[in-house]
Amino acid sequence: MSALSHTALLVVGHGSTENPDSSKPYFDHAAAVRAQGIFAEVHLAFWKEEPSLREVLYQIDAQEIYVVPDFISEGYFTQEVIPRELELTGATTQVHGKTIHYCPPVGVHPTMTTILSQRVEQEAPEVPREETTLFVVGHGTALNDNTTRAVIDQANLLAKRFPEFAAVHATFMEQEMFIEDWDKHCETPYAVVVPFFIADGLHSYQDIPVLLGFEENEGLPASQKDIFRQNPYQIRGKTLYYTSAIGIEPAVGEVIIDQVHSFREQHAVTDPVPPTKGPSLAQRLADIVAGGVNHIGEIAILTDHEQAPYALCQYQDIAQQETLKVSRDPFEAHKIATLAADGHFRFTKGELSLKRGWLFLLENAEDLRQALDLFYPASFALWIAEQEGRLQIQNLRPKLQRQTGMYRYAHTISDEGAQKLIQKVCGPSNCCVKKILWALDENTPLVDSPANTWPGHLSGVDPQKTIPLYCREACNHFVSQARKAAKAEADAARVEKNPH
DSSP states (O other): OGGGTTOEEEEEEOOOSSOTTTTHHHHHHHHHHHTTTOSSEEEEEESSSSSBTTTGGGGOOOSEEEEEEOOSSSSHIIIIIHHHHHTOOSSEEEETTEEEEEOOOGGGSTHHHHHHHHHHHHHOTTSOGGGEEEEEEEOOOSSOGGGGHHHHHHHHHHHHHOTTSSEEEEEESSSSSBGGGGGGGOOSSEEEEEEOOSSOSHIIIIIHHHHHTSSOSSOSOGGGOOGGGGOOEEETTEEEEEOOOGGGSTTHHHHHHHHHHHHHHHTTOOSOOOOOOSOOHHHHHHHHHHTTOOEETTEEEESOOTTOSEEEEEGGGGGGGGGSEEEOOGGGHHHHHHBOTTSOBOOSTTBSOOOOSEEEEESSHHHHHHHHHHHSTTHHHHHHHHHTTOOOOOOHHHHHHTOOGGGGGGGGOOHHHHHHHHHHHSSGGGTBOOEEOOOSBTTBOOOOOHHHHOOSSOTTSOGGGEEOOEEOSOOHHHHHHHHHHHHHHHHHHHHHHOOO
16 A cells, blocks of 8 residues: 555546536545545546546646546547547656556456446346346447447356346447347346446436437436436336446445556556655645635635634625535535536536535645635646646647547637637636637637636736636537537538528
């Protein structure tokens, strides 16, 4: 254990711009690992949420980092996206002065078969197995052949572990064998369907139930559905049991730790990198707050509360602290930062919609840093890096060129269209308080507008007492809107060319 006491663990998840439930298992897994005290730091990064893979390294103090993809399979994201975003070139890479070890994803660990079997036993304990067909469901993709391998392997392992089942099938949402045809492959009166996903997100809450035939396309948000507790379903002449995703199991935290130990054994990692020299980010934050800095985004940082060295509240609640709901756990900040007062998902944390009514009482600077990183991921670290001249800016064109899947088309947006889109979706007039640092490309600056010239903090706040929020690369919301705008441009061009 001492060999890891100066290292950091980085758990990487997919995340979502639509569903707040998607990232919950990752936070649970990180908390389970953190509670064991093995690593000096435990961090999260996402492909579709904050902090991004391009920003998270700024907020890690340790010089040695173990990266574990919290993904189901070796495939497109683990073999292409994550290495590209973290600039990894092999199992161990030196990146920006840090030593990064890249471990296998959790989904290929042998324990996942046990977790799958537990899902079956929990949801369908009394089903007559000799009269039951078991389906393991993955996503499936044409982008990488390895993506399907983990699902197929788990189905084969389950067939060996449960020979009493009439049949066990690997099925997919987007390739054969298609889960929507489950009844065609089910010759038994009973069926059990297990989603082989980390999170209960849109796939397990809506997409797969629709494909199975017991859920409509339209309906309640994923977090308000109760589909798993309605078992069994009588559908297509069968009795069907549908389980939640396997990633919600607490045992996944142990899998993450074991992937690190397995990596160290396989690659003979014996000599730890020396611990970080110089003040930590928490120490620097303490010094800055002691110097008078008292705001970040919509949060007031207080140092005069009688019950704790540090206190945080929504800036409009300063005068009514005695009425606020108190928490002393910095990790509770994630729950507050996730949803706005009206219940919508704040996947972009620079959004001016932070709900009120809470007060954090924090005992030390590390707790303060943890809370602020959950409210505004990596923002303090990005500010420090910018002050020191080491913040790397990602301009829009390279950002759009990196997009894949349905978002690949975003890069076709015209310069004029991109400039208009920035004014349409960015800046405080569009509820984002972050200061844009990027340009279209190295030769094309942004057109001056309220979105482009905003300083990164609230109006009326002393800039000398504020940690500004920086937008060092276009966010996923902007990328999504760029895709739509590019499609609209293409449609307009086709109409102009062929008006009839």
